[in-house]
Amino acid sequence: MISVAMSNYIEAGSIIAIATSLSLWQKEFGIDDFAVGLLAALSANAFGAAAGALIGGPLCDKFGRKFIYTYDLILYMIGVALAVFAGSYWMLLLAFIITGIAVGAGVPASWTYLSEQAPAGERAKHVGAAQLAWSFGPLIGFLLAVLVEPLGLLGSRLIFAQLFVVAFITWYMRQGLPETEIWKESNAASTSTSLVHGIRQLFSKKANITAIFFLIGVYSFWNIVAGQAGIFMPRVYAAAGVESATEQYLLQALVWGLTVLTTYFGFMKLADKYNRRVLYIVGSLLGIAAWAVLVFAEPTMPALLSFAVLWGVAAGIGAQAFYGLWASELFATEYRASAQGILFFVARIMVGLLSMVFPILLSSIGLSWLGLLLIGFLAVSLVVGAIWAPGTQGKTLQQIERERYPEEFLPEPERESVAAGTR
Numbered sequence: 001m002i003s004v005a006m007s008n009y010i011e012a013g014s015i016i017a018i019a020t021s022l023s024l025w026q027k028e029f030g031i032d033d034f035a036v037g038l039l040a041a042l043s044a045n046a047f048g049a050a051a052g053a054l055i056g057g058p059l060c061d062k063f064g065r066k067f068i069y070t071y072d073l074i075l076y077m078i079g080v081a082l083a084v085f086a087g088s089y090w091m092l093l094l095a096f097i098i099t100g101i102a103v104g105a106g107v108p109a110s111w112t113y114l115s116e117q118a119p120a121g122e123r124a125k126h127v128g129a130a131q132l133a134w135s136f137g138p139l140i141g142f143l144l145a146v147l148v149e150p151l152g153l154l155g156s157r158l159i160f161a162q163l164f165v166v167a168f169i170t171w172y173m174r175q176g177l178p179e180t181e182i183w184k185e186s187n188a189a190s191t192s193t194s195l196v197h198g199i200r201q202l203f204s205k206k207a208n209i210t211a212i213f214f215l216i217g218v219y220s221f222w223n224i225v226a227g228q229a230g231i232f233m234p235r236v237y238a239a240a241g242v243e244s245a246t247e248q249y250l251l252q253a254l255v256w257g258l259t260v261l262t263t264y265f266g267f268m269k270l271a272d273k274y275n276r277r278v279l280y281i282v283g284s285l286l287g288i289a290a291w292a293v294l295v296f297a298e299p300t301m302p303a304l305l306s307f308a309v310l311w312g313v314a315a316g317i318g319a320q321a322f323y324g325l326w327a328s329e330l331f332a333t334e335y336r337a338s339a340q341g342i343l344f345f346v347a348r349i350m351v352g353l354l355s356m357v358f359p360i361l362l363s364s365i366g367l368s369w370l371g372l373l374l375i376g377f378l379a380v381s382l383v384v385g386a387i388w389a390p391g392t393q394g395k396t397l398q399q400i401e402r403e404r405y406p407e408e409f410l411p412e413p414e415r416e417s418v419a420a421g422t423r
Contacts (some may be wrong), residue, residue, distance in 0.1 A: 048100015057341015262316025
């Protein structure tokens with residue numbers, strides 16, 4: 001489980017390595033805010049990951065969950081190695097794109113694998129392991145950034161280098177990883193050899209379309225905010241008056257330290273036992289409160305600490321953890337990873353579109369107006385999740401499939417009549 005969940009640590013670690021180095025790269029290569037936004041938009045935080053997810057999801061359904069783990073980290077290691085030795089803006093941009101594609105391919109496979117291996121009564125606990133690993137990425141990344149800050153850009157290169165080492169160790173650990181039984185059973189029963197068969201099936205059922213829109217509402221709108229916070233938060237703190245890079249990184253370490261704790265003690269311990277809708281609403285409200293403090297309160301250190309605490313706790317029991325859980329539950333095995341790849345693609349495209357102009361907007365309209373926009377996105381995520389949270393708790397994935405696709409389990413003559421519209 002650890003080697004699978006590490007996909008999320010590696011993703012988050014990449015984003016934080018980029019976040020803590022953007023200003024240094026900007027100074028080194030003499031680039032403007034638009035070029036900085038392009039680096040962020042094409043990276044593991046946005047378009048790069050989106051492309052990888054769109055490729056990796058269908059491959060994961062066609063060839064197995066383990067298939068992705070054979071190749072994704074090899075590509076990832078190439079990307080971070082280029083970042084370590086980047087001598088020009090274009091070399092760095094290529095590094096970020098390659099890293100993003102590798103990350104995007106691995107993350108949907110991770111959530112899918114963990115959910116399929118989990119007992120019905122512990123699915124949140126297992127899927128939450130991915131969120132826990134994701135949370136450790138920024139925590140360790142920002143603490144490392146504090147340690148290597150005196151080294152300047154060399155320190156940032158060293159952070160990318162440690163990601164290379166972690167990726168190699170994780171890749172080696174995965175070589176003996178077994179395929180999930182639920183995928184093997186589904187694959188044995190399938191008669192299709194087409195790579196796009198699962199995608200066609202995905203969009204042929206109303207239950208899937210509604211689930212896709214639901215999860216876009218839950219995750220994509222929340223992720224627009226989290227994506228900007230993940231990669232641009234040091235700039236946001238600077239706009240709020242915190243000029244010291246060390247203080248910026250320590251505030252972010254506090255955010256992610258609390259996210260680690262609430263992911264474990266909140267989501268992993270509670271989401272299998274208590275009302276998920278209530279837990280989701282609490283996390284969403286705390287996230288909105290965090291950004292309200294940042295936007296409306298005077299930019300004092302107590303206010304910034306309040307933001308860090310509220311946003312850190314919210315992230316632990318917030319939309320990303322529930323998205324990983326619900327996206328695994330609401331789709332059939334034959335296209336579960338494809339669905340997650342498409343959803344992750346949409347989410348990261350939305351992040352990327354704002355990332356391209358976020359530094360410009362932060363400089364031109366200021367934190368107050370930009371913050372209100374982000375609060376609006378969080379409000380959409382709250383409303384969608386609060387109203388349409390599914391009742392899947394405690395059920396096996398097979399049981400959920402039977403409830404969501406009853407026609408698939410009818411005898412063949414009855415299934416044909418349903419398809420023909422005569423029953």
